[in-house]
Amino acid sequence: MLAAINLLLLLFLVVCAIVVARTKDLLSATIIFSAYSMVMSIIWQQLHSPDVAITEAAIGAGATSLLFLAAISRTGRHEE
Amino acid sequence: MHDMILEMLGRVLIPATQLFGAYILFHGHLSPGGGFSGGTIIGASFIFYSLVYRFSAKKHRLRHETSLWFEIGGALIYVGAGLVGILFGRHFLTNQGVFPIGEPGRIWSSGMILLVTLGIGAKVAGTVFKLFQELLEGGAEQDGHH
Numbered sequence A: 001m002l003a004a005i006n007l008l009l010l011l012f013l014v015v016c017a018i019v020v021a022r023t024k025d026l027l028s029a030t031i032i033f034s035a036y037s038m039v040m041s042i043i044w045q046q047l048h049s050p051d052v053a054i055t056e057a058a059i060g061a062g063a064t065s066l067l068f069l070a071a072i073s074r075t076g077r078h079e080e
Numbered sequence B: 001m002h003d004m005i006l007e008m009l010g011r012v013l014i015p016a017t018q019l020f021g022a023y024i025l026f027h028g029h030l031s032p033g034g035g036f037s038g039g040t041i042i043g044a045s046f047i048f049y050s051l052v053y054r055f056s057a058k059k060h061r062l063r064h065e066t067s068l069w070f071e072i073g074g075a076l077i078y079v080g081a082g083l084v085g086i087l088f089g090r091h092f093l094t095n096q097g098v099f100p101i102g103e104p105g106r107i108w109s110s111g112m113i114l115l116v117t118l119g120i121g122a123k124v125a126g127t128v129f130k131l132f133q134e135l136l137e138g139g140a141e142q143d144g145h146h
Helices: A002-022 A026-046 A050-074 B004-026 B035-052 B064-087 B113-137
Strands: none
Touching: A002 A026, A026 A050, A050 B035, A050 B113, B004 B035, B004 B113, B035 B113, B064 B113
């Protein structure tokens, strides 16, 4: 059961990574990247490293997304 | 511009985020987490605060000097805690024998680790918030738009 959930999480991770690279709308890409970081944080927890999980959730899903949003608000939303 | 949804969400989420960050900071030596993750969470709550109250009132805006003083204070706490060891004739950042070691498992249990963690937390929170401020508001007087 737990292995199936882990496999599902890893599959979601791969799909998220591919979609982030292929999305032209940068705001959507930022939100998908935030979801990627959240799932990555759960996977760190599954790998028995809660310290890294907390840091990943704080940096990846929190601070990096906000910095990307600030960068988008200063430039443009769509990739050319 | 005044956004009611943002403000109501912020009224609930900002204190909760800061409480969680403070918990991670103060339990850095007992449970997972520490200066870096706790400081980032507190810095993210500052970013959220400045996003929510940015457009509503002028007096709510956090100034650039505030984050600078956070950074300077955090670095000074870290270096000061390290220099105490040298003052007692030991190495830099000596913990055992210089600082009082409390009971294991309590908050006051590992000498200066708590002090150093708080310093790192202040430094990281200031840096994260400063990054956001510089990215959103820095250089606005040069290019003119937004």
